[in-house]
Amino acid sequence: MTTPRPTQASRSQAVLLWGGFGACLAGIALHRAWSAIAFPRVFEHLVLALLALGAARLLQRALRWPLATVLAATWLAASLAYLGPLPLAAASLLAGAAIALGSFILPGPVALPMGLVLVAAGSGWWLSVPLHHRATDAIACLALVAWRHDAVAGALRLAWRSFDASARAAPGSAAATMLLLGLAATSAWLPTMQADDVGYHLGLAWELQATGRYAMAAAHHAWAVAPWAGDVLHGIVQLLAGREARGALNLAWLAIAAGALHATAGALGASDARRWWSVALMASLPLSLHLLAGMQTELPASALLAVLAWLVLHGDLPVARRGMAIALVYGGLWALKPLHGLAALPMLGWAAWRHRRALGAASGLLLALVAALAGGASYAHAWWRTANPVLPLLNGWFRSPAFPPTDFTDPRWHAGIGIDLPWRLTFETPRYLEGFAGGAGFVLVALAGAWWLALREPRTRALAIVATLALVGSALPMQYARYLHPSLVLLLPALVAAYPPGAAARTALWALCALQLAFATNADWMLRTGALKRVLAHPLDDAPLFERYVPERLIARTLRERDDPRPVLVVAGRVGALPELGPRARTTSWYAPALEQAAGIATADPSGQAWARLLRAHDIGHVVVDDAHATVALRNGLRLASADEVARVADATAWRLPENAGP
Structure with missing residues (x-):
């Protein structure tokens, strides 16, 4: 029997594939990217992987389940131990209610993301009304699940059957993918410590928990009326759990993204194994682990973009319901962040073209209204309250009095865009992210050949074009790696569907996943400095991590327990604000331009009298400062105001001022 000779097409595929991997290895060598690996942290993930595999093997012998299924159960049990039962129960209850709502449009697992958009939209329009309490939200969710229990149970059964069938059809790929997904999920175990989360995102959830409503005080925080869908959902889960539950909701978004990528790859005709590959590539991206550790919008945006791609590709859906679902999910992307809505415009155009015969003027207007209602709550409130629907963005145009009349931007992330952007993003990552080389992953270079093949192959061409346009569109306003992540995730199903066959190519793909995990x-910065190790050592106890990374959060916990309704001023330093103090929070950072300016003037007076007058004018009850940013003027001002030190954690201090403090 003779071995078939390789065709010209297969040879060109091999050249493209191995050329990309060769370029990746060359880039690592030329830029000495290997020197940026935090080797102690790599071993942490390796040990966790071995422990999970060992536990799963023991369970597999007893249960006779596929290894992927046992690994999923193992990681879920570990998440229960490190997140706690209440957050996971709260996220599960919200998911059940979301399925109940979403199933009115489309039944099955796809109802979950649509339902989450509906919950965020419905709550967003009524955020300022004091309706948001633990009891009311729990009753509403339980009532929805009870009312639609058949739809919820049906969606869960279908999801289980699909997972089980695919895990049995490609056991090796499924098990490896579940191992990577579990390692990514460990980032969700970290408490909330990222700067934007502590300085902004947490505010909405804590304000709902404290007062039952959201005040939208743009004068105290420039982002108070920014798109809030992600934070609304975090707030609801926190209300249900009675404590922060960010990690549990992030696991739900990870599951949605994984399921949508798997289904989208299948809609492109990918085999069972290749469907798992798209999920594995997503799970191994360093930014995926980063997003699971925080509250940024790019994690839910990645999930919703993948869901949108599946809705466009799936040919068996009723046209009217598909249109409604697409409009709803597209509105949800706008509700997360304007950039996500703009990045999805090529996808929306593709959907309109595919279904142009069924899309009349009346139905088009109806779907536009659905998208506006799903995504417009924050924009409407912002326009009404501040005269700028995207405050603090574009304020040079809208000139809202709540922010200086300039267009907010971050000059750190304007390195420029060119044809070499994928290379620079991969190997010169600090120019595009607060990170190190390789922090954006290696997909764009290592799979550049597969990218070209996806653009050429008819079955993957449309999605590859749409994802490429989304990447370019996301990079145009600001070259920031995190903003490109959802579009990169959207590209993955097209890459694996067009990926050349062969055992060597398959090995190279899994090697790419391992390489990305090494740079995870x-x-x-939290993962790089050993936060995961400390979480493992202190399950369900965030105090040791707060003391090391953000001691202000422990001080805020103390101040929340004090019966003092007066404002708490955070002097900008290690953290810009502590919105977890709810409507009492004030800051001298750029989040509050008026107070920032006043603090600057006060700091210029070394006697401290200006600081004392400022504290009195704003009726400040407590001042929180990290010692490195306590200027002579501030210290003298606190002394003149007769402030007493009431709490100290590490190098952060809280001072209490008497009533009517001042000189």
């Missing part, structure tokens, strides 16, 4: 901590 290069996108996140």
